[in-house]
Amino acid sequence: MTAMRRARPDPDDAPDARRAVDRDPERASADALDAGASAGGLTAPVEDYLKAVYELEFSGEAAATSDIAARLLLSPASVSGMVRRLAAQGLLDHVPYKGVRLTADGRRAALRTLRRHRVLESYLSTVLGMPWDRVHDEAEALEHAASDDLIDRMAAALGDPRFDPHGAPIPTRDGSVDETRHATLLELPVGEAATVMSVSDDDPAMLRYLAELELRPGCTVRVKARAPFDGPIDVSIGDAVRQVGPTLARAVRVAPVP
Numbered sequence: 001m002t003a004m005r006r007a008r009p010d011p012d013d014a015p016d017a018r019r020a021v022d023r024d025p026e027r028a029s030a031d032a033l034d035a036g037a038s039a040g041g042l043t044a045p046v047e048d049y050l051k052a053v054y055e056l057e058f059s060g061e062a063a064a065t066s067d068i069a070a071r072l073l074l075s076p077a078s079v080s081g082m083v084r085r086l087a088a089q090g091l092l093d094h095v096p097y098k099g100v101r102l103t104a105d106g107r108r109a110a111l112r113t114l115r116r117h118r119v120l121e122s123y124l125s126t127v128l129g130m131p132w133d134r135v136h137d138e139a140e141a142l143e144h145a146a147s148d149d150l151i152d153r154m155a156a157a158l159g160d161p162r163f164d165p166h167g168a169p170i171p172t173r174d175g176s177v178d179e180t181r182h183a184t185l186l187e188l189p190v191g192e193a194a195t196v197m198s199v200s201d202d203d204p205a206m207l208r209y210l211a212e213l214e215l216r217p218g219c220t221v222r223v224k225a226r227a228p229f230d231g232p233i234d235v236s237i238g239d240a241v242r243q244v245g246p247t248l249a250r251a252v253r254v255a256p257v258p
Contacts, residue, residue, distance in 0.1 A: 042109060044144040046109075047113045049083075050091060052071045053068065053101070053106070055071075058181075059181075062098040062101050063101070064099040065083060065099060067099070068099075090103055091103055107175075108175050112171070114171055115171040115172075115173070116143045116146050116148070117139045117140070117143040118163075118169075119155045119164075120154070121138075121166070123157070123158060126161075127158070132165045134204065135165060136201045136204075137204075163198070166199050166201040167217035182254060182255050183253070184249060184250050184251075185223075185233070185244065185248075185254050186233070188254055190226055192222065192256060193220055193257040194220070194254035194256050195255050196215060196220075196254055197217060199215070200252075213237060214237055214238060214240075215244075219237060220238075221254065222235065222236045230246050232244065233245075233249055235249075
């Protein structure tokens with residue numbers, strides 16, 4: 001799933017600290033690198049950076065510094081300093097005039113963090129019964145502390161699920177992951193049926209609304225009509241026909257029914 005994710009803000013990016021970051025971004029990025037290591041061996045801010053780059057470059061493009069900053073709620077100056085340091089560590093490659101891409105080592109680290117995050121979401125939802133609109137933030141708080149062994153045990157207890165509650169693929173222990181790119185509901189032609197594959201977990205309120213509509217991964221939908229000029233879409237979900245706005249339709253990924 002390529003939806004935007006709300007990464008845990010760096011405590012150094014509070015208002016007073018942000019002014020310090022803008023004055024000395026190199027010091028801020030050095031502090032992030034030197035902070036206590038997570039269970040994955042890298043610091044939590046580094047893991048957040050790598051995860052953000054992975055999700056941004058999933059579309060096939062290099063991740064721009066401005067996009068990384070927006071995703072992580074950090075200043076561009078702070079991000080530029082950290083990007084240079086991660087490139088020096090061999091975790092990122094700089095693409096001139098475009099941004100950065102993960103190296104092989106950076107990709108492995110990003111997928112390890114994504115595995116922890118998505119297994120935690122699945123465990124919180126399936127075993128503890130936590131609503132799907134709350135598991136993302138909880139997993140963000142836990143993903144840097146949970147060991148790979150704990151995550152493997154959680155995954156085994158769940159039957160090694162392939163997808164998290166929102167339909168995002170869960171990387172395997174060896175770093176394999178389903179990277180199929182699905183179209184959005186907004187792109188589904190009128191009259192065609194499709195299976196919902198994933199939804200964005202970016203906005204808890206949106207997830208609660210999707211649950212009200214019963215628009216979840218695995219359900220079958222069909223576009224009945226589409227209003228012009230970016231108007232609403234009439235979508236059949238089961239026996240009901242619902243109106244879905246373009247913003248919501250962009251957040252739902254689907255695969256055509258054969």
